[in-house]
Amino acid sequence: MYHLACIHCGAEYAPGEIIYTCPKCGHLLTVDYDLDAINVSREAWNRRPISVWRYREILPVTIPPVTLQEGGTPLYHLERLGAEMGLPHLYAKHEGMNPTGSFKDRGMTVGVSMAVQLGMKSVACASTGNTSASLAAYAAKGGIPAVVLLPAGKVALGKVAQALMHGAKVIAVRGNFDRSLEMVRDLCLKHGIYLLNSVNPYRLEGQKTIGFEAVDQLGDVPDRLVLPVGNAGNISAVYKGLRELETLGFIDRLPMMTGIQAAGSQPLVQAIQGSLPAVVPEANPETVATAIRIGAPVNGEKALIAIRETGGTAASVTDEEILAMQRDLAQKEGIGVEPASAASVAGIKKLVEEGRIDRDERIVCVVTGHLLKDPETVIRQCPPPIEIDATEQALLSVLHLSS
Ligand SMILES: Cc1ncc(COP(=O)(O)O)c(C=O)c1O
Numbered sequence: 534m535y536h537l538a539c540i541h542c543g544a545e546y547a548p549g550e551i552i553y554t555c556p557k558c559g560h561l562l563t564v565d566y567d568l569d570a571i572n573v574s575r576e577a578w579n580r581r582p583i584s585v586w587r588y589r590e591i592l593p594v595t596i597p598p599v600t601l602q603e604g605g606t607p608l609y610h611l612e613r614l615g616a617e618m619g620l621p622h623l624y625a626k627h628e629g630m631n632p633t634g635s636f637k638d639r640g641m642t643v644g645v646s647m648a649v650q651l652g653m654k655s656v657a658c659a660s661t662g663n664t665s666a667s668l669a670a671y672a673a674k675g676g677i678p679a680v681v682l683l684p685a686g687k688v689a690l691g692k693v694a695q696a697l698m699h700g701a702k703v704i705a706v707r708g709n710f711d712r713s714l715e716m717v718r719d720l721c722l723k724h725g726i727y728l729l730n731s732v733n734p735y736r737l738e739g740q741k742t743i744g745f746e747a748v749d750q751l752g753d754v755p756d757r758l759v760l761p762v763g764n765a766g767n768i769s770a771v772y773k774g775l776r777e778l779e780t781l782g783f784i785d786r787l788p789m790m791t792g793i794q795a796a797g798s799q800p801l802v803q804a805i806q807g808s809l810p811a812v813v814p815e816a817n818p819e820t821v822a823t824a825i826r827i828g829a830p831v832n833g834e835k836a837l838i839a840i841r842e843t844g845g846t847a848a849s850v851t852d853e854e855i856l857a858m859q860r861d862l863a864q865k866e867g868i869g870v871e872p873a874s875a876a877s878v879a880g881i882k883k884l885v886e887e888g889r890i891d892r893d894e895r896i897v898c899v900v901t902g903h904l905l906k907d908p909e910t911v912i913r914q915c916p917p918p919i920e921i922d923a924t925e926q927a928l929l930s931v932l933h934l935s936s
């Protein structure tokens with residue numbers, strides 16, 4: 534059993550109400566479960582395959598879900614990079630290994646299932662790319678039409694390709710992501726379309742399972758969980774889920790939630806570092822990590838709570854640091870991620886160099902999206918293939934081998 538609740542005024546709403554913010558005070562909503570009434574054990578969960586749906590008792594979906602077998606992503610021990618940074622217990626949870634290549638699939642399996650459960654006939658989102666790719670795929674699986682609004686010219690090629698191929702109506706807005714989100718929110722409210730951005734509290738329920746899996750795979754609660762932050766939904770979702778595990782008595786402490794933003798787009802970092810009561814939007818966000826090119830994070834209020842309540846922190850990294858870490862992950866660990874995803878590990882490198890974290894911590898960095906999402910940024914960084922004549926001599930010559 535669950536209901537919707539306002540995180541600010543505490544007003545409660547029936548689970549079937551199609552609302553995204555509190556009608557009384559305008560603040561964000563959350564999904565509140567009656568955790569005392571939930572009959573589940575960790576042993577029962579552990580007997581199920583690791584996936585979003587292992588944790589179905591604390592998810593809102595009651596119908597057979599719209600699923601593409603999301604979750605169950607690998608947790609890698611970053612032995613080489615960890616040794617270089619002096620962090621023996623550094624891990625990466627590779628969310629790029631989800632069906633459409635990002636963590637958004639965890640949210641969309643729940644979000645699109647809820648759209649069906651609530652009888653909605655169409656779905657929409659604004660996106661810097663991954664949300665649209667994921668929504669398009671899950672809407673296709675669920676048999677519902679999808680509309681996606683993208684900031685024109687600012688979305689990585691792989692993501693646009695996915696949204697188009699999965700059959701969404703793709704609209705490029707001459708404006709940034711924040712403006713696109715305003716437009717789609719209006720559209721959904723006025724035209725009865727189901728909004729599946731992270732302001733939808735049900736969608737975030739799916740994303741909280743990243744934290745559950747990290748705990749299950751590590752066999753313990755990490756000391757620190759590090760996420761790249763854009764609209765701030767993911768860090769908020771993971772924190773909420775782990776609070777629920779704590780209330781259930783399945784874990785006895787929470788990790789320090791740590792958010793990393795790009796230097797050109799860091800309103801959450803400024804709020805944390807300046808001890809501000811709220812996130813002040815950045816009017817002109819800019820970064821090579823287009824996934825997190827977001828100036829007005831809609832979940833800022835939730836993210837501030839997640840970081841402050843767990844003694845976590847927030848830091849920013851430059852585009853150069855992001856790209857250097859993207860190459861390091863690829864070339865020293867074999868892990869291919871898109872730029873925004875590398876921000877979490879780049880952030881940890883910076884925090885440890887600045888002496889802001891303990892080297893003995895067990896740290897899980899969430900790397901959020903796959904390398905192939907943004908091939909253009911990869912190609913720009915790497916030397917081109919060496920073209921040769923189709924002869925053995927030419928081949929040996931470029932390899933500096935003699936015949
Ligand atoms: C690859 C990637 N990483 C990180 C983020 C940031 O997640 P959030 O918006 O939940 O903070 C996004 C989207 O915003 C993303 O697509």
Ligand SMILES: N[C@@H](CCOP(=O)(O)O)C(=O)O
Pocket residue numbers: 637658659660661662663664665729730731732763764765766824825
């Ligand atoms: N990176 C995101 C942007 C925000 O989407 P949200 O719905 O998770 O807030 C994207 O991929 O579009």
